[in-house]
Amino acid sequence: MTTTETARVRTAQPSAAAPRLEETRRRRRRHRPEPFTVASYVGVVAFGLICLIPFWMVVAGSLTDESVLSQSGYSFWPDPFSLDAYTTIFAGSRVWLSYGATIFITIVGTAIAVTATSGIAWVIARGLPWLSKPLAVFAYIPMLFTGGLVPMYILITQVLQLRNSWFAVILPLVVAPFLVFVQVSFFRGTPQEILDAARIDGAGELRIFFQIVLPLSKPVIAVIALFYAVTFWNEWFHALLFISEPAKYPLQLVLQNLITSVANAADLGTVSAAPVYQMRLAMTVITIGPILLAYPFAQRYFVKGLTLGATKG
Amino acid sequence: MAQLINGAALSRTVSRRSFLAGTGGILAAATLAACAPGSGGSSGSAGAKTYRLLLPGDVPAQWDRISAAVNSKLKADLGFEFNPEFINWKNYASQSLLKFTAREDFQTALSARWLNIAQLIESGALQPLDDALESDKYPNLKASVDQSAFDANRWPDGSIYGIPAVNSAARIHHIVARGDLIDKHAPGGIETFDQLEKFWYDVVQKEGIPGYVKSNSVFDVLGAPTGTLYAQGWESPDFLPLYFSSDSLMFVPSRQAAATGSTDAVPFWEYEPYLESLHRIRKYYEDGIINADRLNADPATIKAQFDGGGAATCWGITDGLDTSGHLDQLEKAVPGATLVSLLPFRDGLAAKPNQTFQADNLVVVNAAAADAEAALQLLDWVSIQENHDLLQYGEEGTDWKAVGDDAYEPVGEYTNFPGYALSWRIPLERKFSRMSESEASWFEWSKDYENFTLDPFASFIPDLTEIEKEHAQITAAIAEFGNPLWAGAVDVAEGLDKLKKAVDRAGLAKVQEELNKQADAYLASQ
Known part of the structure; x- marks a missing residue:
């Protein structure tokens, strides 16, 4: 029986195989990638590697022993492997304090900046007589001119008395004109019918803003929040100008000091003979690591927010 | 979209205005208080x-x-x-x-x-x-x-x-060298610039590390009066260049200026030993004697390289910090390493370099x-x-x-x-208690004013007022075309040609005339 069945199947195969083969070919053709797609993938992967390799070299360098690093330069693999730099950096309290400073500046700064930017952008986007246009001009002028370093320095240190306060780092960056106009463009795309419906339902202007406009604007808020967060995270110049107490230095200023001077390495940890090359690279890893993690969380809003903000209005 | 809007909330009559204002105010006051400036002012x-x-x-x-x-x-x-x-x-x-x-x-x-x-x-x-x-x-x-x-x-x-x-x-620029490498490659010691140069070449060939590392500096090449790489300065350190600022163009005054009262300063390229020095740096650059990243290397990186055993010599100055600045770290990287301060004057400790003090x-x-x-x-x-x-x-x-x-x-x-x-x-x-013998000897020598010759232009400080614009443009030209020359990174003839054209366009003639005028006036007042 088995033999007969097998034979039947075997004899039936040639006639059924032809269309199946054709189908398979068609399917293969359908799934065969276009040459352009292949080229795109190759290009994107190559570009990705070009971006990743320097980053990897930094990571590898931070894990390579100082003696090899200073004599032979960077290598692709950490050999001999060494955690000296990380041990030295985390041995002292400086990096932890700096993390605290940077996190405070980033979180509080971003919260204030998003609030201020959204508020200004909404008022500009409303097109209110006597208010929106002057405010738009007010927001636009700093894109063209600034008061200059000396007036800002005098304002912060002598008028506001914010020397050695983290708010001296936050306040100068609280409103970025470019981001105001990105958000204005987005707000102008809010359907008027929804706003009118809310008014008919008895909502006041503040409620409309908080409960209708802002929930509808999550993509653009995520984008500007990310821009602000990266700006505040990377900020060192205002800290250099206004913060002179080492215990209040943000992370980026510590890194900048470390890059410019060997002696700062001794100040980070507890040893005087710190591995300088290795520590610079390790500090770079420590400094950029956390903010890199912010991108995946904002990614789902990112493209949408940018595109909407860029094309409407 | 509709799901984003909370309809129930819309019908609530709770006002958020005062709540938001109050919360924001309290938060701002708390954070401002938390981050208030320290007592950097006037009361301790x-x-x-x-x-x-x-x-x-x-x-x-x-x-x-x-x-x-x-x-x-x-x-x-x-x-x-x-x-x-x-x-x-x-x-x-x-x-x-x-x-x-x-x-x-x-x-x-x-x-x-x-x-x-x-x-x-x-x-x-x-x-x-x-x-x-x-x-x-x-x-x-x-x-x-x-x-x-x-x-x-x-x-x-x-x-x-x-x-x-x-x-x-006086702070004399000089060379801090690895004593252990000198013992190995120049066992008789180094007393002249020629011996130093041979040592550098030996180290590069046999040890595979650069002979001399430093971040870029004009004074390395055009000595004032000595420069680490300026051979003539170790032979006869008897004049100092004149300049409006150290990042601008160097001028060479006449050797008879003090006697004649006429400065006759000319741009540095008209002084043969300086020109020779530029060619020497170029050769060192091509032969790997000096670090190839001089143009953008920062002093901290260079120090770490030397202290890590990555070079045979580095820059020093007679302020008593040669040994204390390097020895501890160097010994950790290269057990048994020693340091020597080299000032290869032809006349040794009898040299009397010009100084302004x-x-x-x-x-x-x-x-x-x-x-x-x-x-x-x-x-x-x-x-x-x-x-x-x-x-x-x-x-x-x-x-x-x-x-x-x-x-x-x-x-x-x-x-x-x-x-x-x-x-x-x-x-x-x-x-420093472990100061090398050579450094101790040169440091003591550098403390005595009698060991130096007072330069004829000792307290001459040129005034920029009349040529501020030209000076700024010349300084920019030096940054663009001069710095690569000091680093040995470009062909000398080609680089110098570009530099000359740039400073000519920037107003060299006016700057040179002004410098000579002021220097002559200074000499007359002495």
């Missing part, structure tokens, strides 16, 4: 006045402990405390200028011609010190700084604007300081051996112990106080 512990100073460099390790000890003594002696603000070297020039411009209240700062003292004096930001120095109020300061040092640092208007903070009469570091008093007299009291206070030692070396027993009468051995972590911006005084400085 127990009501004592606290004065700010600007210091370049980094906060020394263990600084909190030492500053507390210094302040405790300072308060007991003078009734006030100090609170130095350390500014990284890279940012020091711009940051200090900004603070002077904003008329900020601080007492003293470091300045010099190579920083921005000319600008500060011109704008009245500095306090003239003549009256104070003529009085009898600051005896320790006057006793520890040689009168000739004050005289050499008078501004053309006749006033003294800064206290020279130096620990030697203008200090590299001047402690200036801010005209906007709340209490200028307190600033001078502090400068006098740090001129007392005990106070100087506390600030410079830390607490005796904990941070250092005395070795003999004039040396110290560090035993703690306190190090790197920038004494050159406050407390360096030749008679008070202690030598």
Whole structure:
């Protein structure tokens, strides 16, 4: 029986195989990638590697022993492997304090900046007589001119008395004109019918803003929040100008000091003979690591927010 | 979209305005209170006045402990405390200028011609010190700084604007070399520049490391009067170039200027030894004798490279820090390594290089300081051996112990106080106990004014007023075309041609004429 069945199947195969083969070919053709797609993938992967390799070299360098690093330069693999730099950096309290400073500046700064930017952008986007246009001009002028370093320095240190306060780092960056106009463009795309419906339902202007406009604007808020967060995270110049107490230095200023001077390495940890090359690279890893993690969380809003903000209005 | 809108919430009658305003206000007040500025101003512990100073460099390790000890003594002696603000070297020039411009209240700062003292004096930001120095109020300061040092640092208007903070009469640029490599490749020692050059080539070929590493500097190539790579300077260190600023164009005055009264300064490329030096650097660059990244290497990286055993020699200056600055780290990287200070003068210790005796570091008093007299009291206070030692070396027993009468051995972590911006005084400085024999010998030599020849243009400080625009353009041209030449990174003929064209366009003729006019006037006044 088995033999007969097998034979039947075997004899039936040639006639059924032809269309199946054709189908398979068609399917293969359908799934065969276009040459352009292949080229795109190759290009994107190559570009990705070009971006990743320097980053990897930094990571590898931070894990390579100082003696090899200073004599032979960077290598692709950490050999001999060494955690000296990380041990030295985390041995002292400086990096932890700096993390605290940077996190405070980033979180509080971003919260204030998003609030201020959204508020200004909404008022500009409303097109209110006597208010929106002057405010738009007010927001636009700093894109063209600034008061200059000396007036800002005098304002912060002598008028506001914010020397050695983290708010001296936050306040100068609280409103970025470019981001105001990105958000204005987005707000102008809010359907008027929804706003009118809310008014008919008895909502006041503040409620409309908080409960209708802002929930509808999550993509653009995520984008500007990310821009602000990266700006505040990377900020060192205002800290250099206004913060002179080492215990209040943000992370980026510590890194900048470390890059410019060997002696700062001794100040980070507890040893005087710190591995300088290795520590610079390790500090770079420590400094950029956390903010890199912010991108995946904002990614789902990112493209949408940018595109909407860029094309409407 | 509709799901994003909470319909139920819309019908609520709760006003958020006051809630938001209240919460925001409380939050802002709390955070502002939490981050309020510290007491960097004028009141210190127990009501004592606290004065700010600007210091370049980094906060020394263990600084909190030492500053507390210094302040405790300072308060007991003078009734006030100090609170130095350390500014990284890279940012020091711009940051200090900004603070002077904003008329900020601080007492003293470091300045010099190579920083921005000319600008500060011109704008009245500095306090003239003549009256104070003529009085009898600051005896320790006057006793520890040689009168000739004050005289050499008078501004053309006749006033003294800064206290020279130096620990030697003249700072001679030279070479710090690995003694262990000299023993291996030049066992007979190195006394001449030719021997030094041969050593470099041997090291490159046999050890596979660069002979000499340094970040880019014109003075390495066009000596003033010595430059590490400038062979002629070690033969006859008998003249100094003239310039409006050290980052601008160098001019070579006539050797007979003092006798004839005519400066006849010409651009550096018309002086054959300088030209030869440029070709030499180019050759070193191509042969791997010098580091190829001179153009953009920063001093910290270079130091780490040398200290890690990655080079045979590096740059040094006769301020007594050759050994203490490198030996500990070098020994960790290369067990058994030693250091030698090389000044390959043809005449050895009998050489008498030309010098202006203008200090590299001047402690200036801010005209906007709340209490200028307190600033001078502090400068006098740090001129007392005990106070100087506390600030410079830390607490005796904990941070250092005395070795003999004039040396110290560090035993703690306190190090790197920038004494050159406050407390360096030749008679008070202690030598590092492990200072190499060669360094000790040259350091002692450099402290004696008699070992140097006073340059005919010693106190000549050219005035930029008439040629500010041309000077700025020439400086830009030097940055673009001169720096690659000093690094050996471009062909000399080609690079020089571009430089000449650029400075010609920038107004070389006018600048040269102005320099000669001012220098002639200076010579006539001597």
